[in-house]
Amino acid sequence: MYLLIITLSKVVYYNFSMATIPFAIHKYAFFRKDFVDFADAKISVMTHAFLYGTAVFEGIRAYYNKDSNKIYALFVREHIERLVQSCKIMRINPCFTVDEMCERVLELIKKNAPKTDAYIRPSWFKDALRIGPSLIGGENEDSFVITSLDLGDYLDTSKGISVQVSSWRRLSDNAIPARAKVNGSYVNTGLAKSQAQLAGYDDAIFLTEEGHVAEGSAMNLFLVKNNKLVTSPVTDNILEGITRKFVIDLAINELGLAVETRNIDRTELYVSDEAFFCGTGAQVAAIGSIDNYVLSDGNAGPVTKKLQELYTNICRGNVSKYHHILSEVSY
Numbered sequence: 001m002y003l004l005i006i007t008l009s010k011v012v013y014y015n016f017s018m019a020t021i022p023f024a025i026h027k028y029a030f031f032r033k034d035f036v037d038f039a040d041a042k043i044s045v046m047t048h049a050f051l052y053g054t055a056v057f058e059g060i061r062a063y064y065n066k067d068s069n070k071i072y073a074l075f076v077r078e079h080i081e082r083l084v085q086s087c088k089i090m091r092i093n094p095c096f097t098v099d100e101m102c103e104r105v106l107e108l109i110k111k112n113a114p115k116t117d118a119y120i121r122p123s124w125f126k127d128a129l130r131i132g133p134s135l136i137g138g139e140n141e142d143s144f145v146i147t148s149l150d151l152g153d154y155l156d157t158s159k160g161i162s163v164q165v166s167s168w169r170r171l172s173d174n175a176i177p178a179r180a181k182v183n184g185s186y187v188n189t190g191l192a193k194s195q196a197q198l199a200g201y202d203d204a205i206f207l208t209e210e211g212h213v214a215e216g217s218a219m220n221l222f223l224v225k226n227n228k229l230v231t232s233p234v235t236d237n238i239l240e241g242i243t244r245k246f247v248i249d250l251a252i253n254e255l256g257l258a259v260e261t262r263n264i265d266r267t268e269l270y271v272s273d274e275a276f277f278c279g280t281g282a283q284v285a286a287i288g289s290i291d292n293y294v295l296s297d298g299n300a301g302p303v304t305k306k307l308q309e310l311y312t313n314i315c316r317g318n319v320s321k322y323h324h325i326l327s328e329v330s331y
């Protein structure tokens with residue numbers, strides 16, 4: 001059930017359903033060539049991206065520090081570079097450079113001046129009114145949009161969450177490539193996540209068609225076994241996560257742990273010492289059980305806890321060594 005409240009500054013959706021996440025949309029968006037009121041960022045129901053899911057996107061988090069009244073956007077350039085890679089796969093031709101897109105993301109944050117943690121979603125989409133799913137369109141048919149919102153936890157990071165190994169399989173590189181963040185491919189995520197929620201779990205883990213562990217519904221996965229981290233390779237139909245790469249760096253360089261990147265069997269999940277998800281949205285989220293096999297007493301284990309604390313501190317701008325991954329915006 002939703003209650004829609006329109007205030008002067010924001011459109012706020014209060015959400016009372018346990019299956020979805022409360023958020024508040026910011027006043028301004030970037031739409032095609034300009035900053036506009038969010039309410040004016042509209043497309044036709046005949047738009048190719050709406051008809052066929054032909055859009056690509058990124059989710060960028062920005063962490064608000066109330067002591068300094070600054071917000072820190074995380075890995076902006078890395079997200080925009082991945083967006084450009086997704087565009088290439090989808091034959092979308094961006095008319096802005098990486099620098100221009102990064103600037104617009106930061107400008108939008110400044111214009112909206114959020115007073116809490118925010119989520120910024122840049123996207124390129126096939127903007128023509130066109131029938132037929134071909135990705136080959138006309139001149140200048142691709143448009144850029146950025147929306148932003150207040151957003152807290154996507155997954156509960158205060159406890160170990162319960163997870164189901166989905167009966168849905170992760171889409172494969174030869175169907176819809178997981179290394180591109182294609183809007184339409186999130187139907188795969190939706191099928192697995194809602195199946196898990198309706199069965200009473202918090203989230204889902206995908207296997208590949210070959211039966212290897214791929215990733216969570218919209219986040220990458222790590223196991224901890226004998227003080228070593230294990231994660232699936234990028235050839236097992238995962239999104240090449242920016243957080244995953246960073247977690248690997250932190251585990252090796254800050255915690256002195258070994259990290260193995262290799263195929264993972266389903267039953268390795270059940271006998272691991274710890275497991276956690278990671279992603280821009282998910283952050284570092286401990287897994288307390290998988291298919292009702294309990295891990296680390298249902299809580300964040302010691303390695304997960306250390307990574308969680310380190311990651312949170314870095315994102316909030318409290319670790320100067322890692323300031324280079326943050327773009328500071330003040331207002």
Ligand SMILES: Cc1ncc(COP(=O)(O)O)c(C=O)c1O
Pocket residue numbers: 059215217218219220238239240241242243244278279280281
């Ligand atoms: C399918 C999928 N896997 C993994 C991730 C995590 O990627 P990142 O750490 O780059 O946000 C995301 C989130 O963007 C995702 O949608």
